[in-house]
Amino acid sequence: MKIVVFVNHVPDTETKVKIGADGKLIDPTGVNFMLNPYDEIGVEEALKTKQQFGGEVVVVSLGGDPNKETLRKALAMGCDRAVLLKDPAVRDSYAVASSLADYAKEYGADIIFCGKQSIDYDDAQIGGLIAEMLGIPSVSVVVKLEIKESAIIAEREIEGGHEIVRSSLPAVITAQKGLNEPRYPSLKGIMDAKRKPIEEKVPSAVASRVEVGAMSKPAAKAQGKIVGSDASAAAELVRLLHEEAKVI
Amino acid sequence: MKILAFAEQRNGQFKKTAFEIVKAAKTVADQLSGEVVAVVIGNNIAAIAGQLGGFGASKVVAVEDARLELYSTTAYSKIIADIAKLESAAIVMLPASEMGKDVAPRVAVKLDGGLAAGCTMLTVEGGTIKATRPVYAGKGLVEVVVTTATKVYTLRPNVFTAGSSNGQMASVENIKIELGDADFSAAVTEVKAASGKKDVAEADIIVSGGRGLKGPENFSMIEDLAGALGAAVGASRAVVDAGWRTHDEQVGQTGKTVSPSLYVAVAISGAVQHLAGMSSSKYIVAINKDKDAPIFSIADYGIVGDAFEVVPAITAEVKKLLGK
Ligand SMILES: Cc1cc2nc3c(=O)[nH]c(=O)nc-3n(C[C@H](O)[C@H](O)[C@H](O)COP(=O)(O)OP(=O)(O)OC[C@H]3O[C@@H](n4cnc5c(N)ncnc54)[C@H](O)[C@@H]3O)c2cc1C
Numbered sequence: 001m002k003i004v005v006f007v008n009h010v011p012d013t014e015t016k017v018k019i020g021a022d023g024k025l026i027d028p029t030g031v032n033f034m035l036n037p038y039d040e041i042g043v044e045e046a047l048k049t050k051q052q053f054g055g056e057v058v059v060v061s062l063g064g065d066p067n068k069e070t071l072r073k074a075l076a077m078g079c080d081r082a083v084l085l086k087d088p089a090v091r092d093s094y095a096v097a098s099s100l101a102d103y104a105k106e107y108g109a110d111i112i113f114c115g116k117q118s119i120d121y122d123d124a125q126i127g128g129l130i131a132e133m134l135g136i137p138s139v140s141v142v143v144k145l146e147i148k149e150s151a152i153i154a155e156r157e158i159e160g161g162h163e164i165v166r167s168s169l170p171a172v173i174t175a176q177k178g179l180n181e182p183r184y185p186s187l188k189g190i191m192d193a194k195r196k197p198i199e200e201k202v203p204s205a206v207a208s209r210v211e212v213g214a215m216s217k218p219a220a221k222a223q224g225k226i227v228g229s230d231a232s233a234a235a236e237l238v239r240l241l242h243e244e245a246k247v248i
Numbered sequence: 249m250k251i252l253a254f255a256e257q258r259n260g261q262f263k264k265t266a267f268e269i270v271k272a273a274k275t276v277a278d279q280l281s282g283e284v285v286a287v288v289i290g291n292n293i294a295a296i297a298g299q300l301g302g303f304g305a306s307k308v309v310a311v312e313d314a315r316l317e318l319y320s321t322t323a324y325s326k327i328i329a330d331i332a333k334l335e336s337a338a339i340v341m342l343p344a345s346e347m348g349k350d351v352a353p354r355v356a357v358k359l360d361g362g363l364a365a366g367c368t369m370l371t372v373e374g375g376t377i378k379a380t381r382p383v384y385a386g387k388g389l390v391e392v393v394v395t396t397a398t399k400v401y402t403l404r405p406n407v408f409t410a411g412s413s414n415g416q417m418a419s420v421e422n423i424k425i426e427l428g429d430a431d432f433s434a435a436v437t438e439v440k441a442a443s444g445k446k447d448v449a450e451a452d453i454i455v456s457g458g459r460g461l462k463g464p465e466n467f468s469m470i471e472d473l474a475g476a477l478g479a480a481v482g483a484s485r486a487v488v489d490a491g492w493r494t495h496d497e498q499v500g501q502t503g504k505t506v507s508p509s510l511y512v513a514v515a516i517s518g519a520v521q522h523l524a525g526m527s528s529s530k531y532i533v534a535i536n537k538d539k540d541a542p543i544f545s546i547a548d549y550g551i552v553g554d555a556f557e558v559v560p561a562i563t564a565e566v567k568k569l570l571g572k
């Protein structure tokens with residue numbers, strides 16, 4: 001089976017957002033970047049799929065040279081090959097998805113894994129965009145996956161429950177926490193990953209469809225009110241919620 | 249100029265977001281001298297469709313088919329795009345719910361439009377729609393403008409207020425869309441509902457518990473308070489990872505993003521990844537025995553004390569107030 005997993009290189013969850021000189025992007029100095037947590041789940045599922053059906057897992061990231069670090073991590077987990085679609089320019093989701101879809105098509109992917117969302121811009125749209133561009137089905141926010149010969153049964157998380165989805169293959173799956181427990185790279189995996197080449201390709205330019213303006217920080221909250229220090233404060237708290245905040 | 253508003257329903261009942269979307273669309277349409285056409289997809293839904301008039305829809309298009317009883321990524325996206333074309337809608341608005349987030353990118357590609365996802369504010373300036381959306385889990389906000397002729401927006405649930413209906417009924421137009429097997433290449437076959445449980449993503453009030461509760465058995469205290477408030481139960485990642493609670497209750501950067509009117513954090517320290525998921529709540533209450541816990545930095549009201557004493561006392565007061 002030809003398995004593709006798309007991974008994004010994102011600021012670590014502890015990152016304190018400092019707006020950069022252009023007023024639009026964050027200042028990357030001192031920011032640690034990592035493999036997007038949902039994409040790590042995607043990588044694990046891709047590797048499990050290969051264990052079941054054989055074939056090859058190609059991990060692909062679009063971005064600049066720093067993305068190689070994330071590709072190495074995926075190689076260390078066990079992916080066979082890595083491809084960097086090299087474009088350090090800032091693109092919108094549509095432009096990114098379009099280049100990723102082109103790659104998947106050229107490669108002839110049988111199944112594509114993404115994360116359910118990138119934790120930088122929290123878009124949660126690339127999986128669906130790629131699938132529609134390729135004219136194939138997709139299942140998002142997947143917590144359970146069973147792959148058969150030419151169909152899949154997936155369970156996706158929705159508000160207040162789960163949906164069981166039947167889909168044909170090829171398809172795009174976007175991974176949600178709970179789908180699996182991503183493996184830690186073994187020492188051998190880490191050593192092997194250093195030797196595996198990262199293929200570089202230049203994706204064709206695609207016009208953006210969304211213009212991103214200035215970034216700002218949400219207004220800081222005024223200092224809250226400490227109502228008390230034991231059970232005797234309960235009545236006052238409930239009164240405030242009822243009469244001042246009017247939320248109960 | 250028309251705005252197509254996707255009104256989500258499940259089991260023949262509108263989700264709260266359906267009204268929020270129609271109302272938000274109406275607010276934008278009024279500034280662009282446009283009108284709102286709502287679209288409802290499902291089975292046996294014509295009866296509920298008209299009520300969208302009360303939130304600002306001038307017409308409702310209902311697409312009914314037994315095969316549309318449950319959601320299908322491929323069929324729903326085709327229908328929404330087809331209706332948008334039939335109505336020559338320049339704008340499509342959907343909820344950033346699990347259904348809306350799943351279908352919106354596909355609709356955008358079919359309409360050759362750009363998509364602004366997870367918007368929390370829409371303003372119109374000189375005929376241009378500016379959408380504000382949180383990035384980096386709410387640590388930043390960006391303003392985006394969709395530059396294509398057709399524009400697609402998903403709006404974060406619970407942020408745009410629907411208000412109450414003005415009582416008007418909209419005219420309902422039933423439209424048949426030809427659907428073949430290929431249009432159901434991905435389709436839901438079954439919905440497993442978590443038995444009557446309120447979901448944090450939709451709840452107006454959430455009571456969340458953290459590791460300070462010491463063990464899963466002590467969540468009964470959280471459930472009691474949630475029960476008294478009619479709230480959903482949430483959890484920090486620490487308790488989900490420990491297996492005390494299920495992942496669907498997790499709030500935060502790798503859990504759910506919530507914007508309830510009231511969020512009560514009990515024995516949760518307030519790590520950045522937790523704040524990421526709930527900092528946009530309208531009111532935040534923190535109960536923690538450590539006065540330096542970061543959760544207090546974003547709380548509107550706090551009690552610095554032992555949850556085991558404080559929470560049952562609050563539950564009793566709430567019951568007294570609400571006469572339960
Ligand atoms: C990549 C990544 C993603 C993450 N995503 C998430 C996420 O989505 N959601 C999330 O929540 N976390 C997330 N985390 C984890 C986060 O960093 C914290 O570890 C977690 O939120 C801590 O949970 P907690 O507040 O319940 O526990 P703790 O930090 O252990 O806090 C327990 C609190 O309880 C208080 N306490 C103890 N006893 C009592 C008592 N009797 N009465 C009152 N208070 C008491 C203590 O003072 C303390 O403040 C993520 C971390 C990483 C690295």
Ligand SMILES: Nc1ncnc2c1ncn2[C@@H]1O[C@H](COP(=O)(O)O)[C@@H](O)[C@H]1O
Nearest residue numbers: 006007062114115117118123124125126
């Ligand atoms: N630059 C990128 N390169 C490769 N994959 C990406 C990139 N950006 C996003 N993805 C994939 O698309 C998923 C959803 O991203 P998003 O729509 O940006 O939230 C991610 O979890 C990744 O799997």
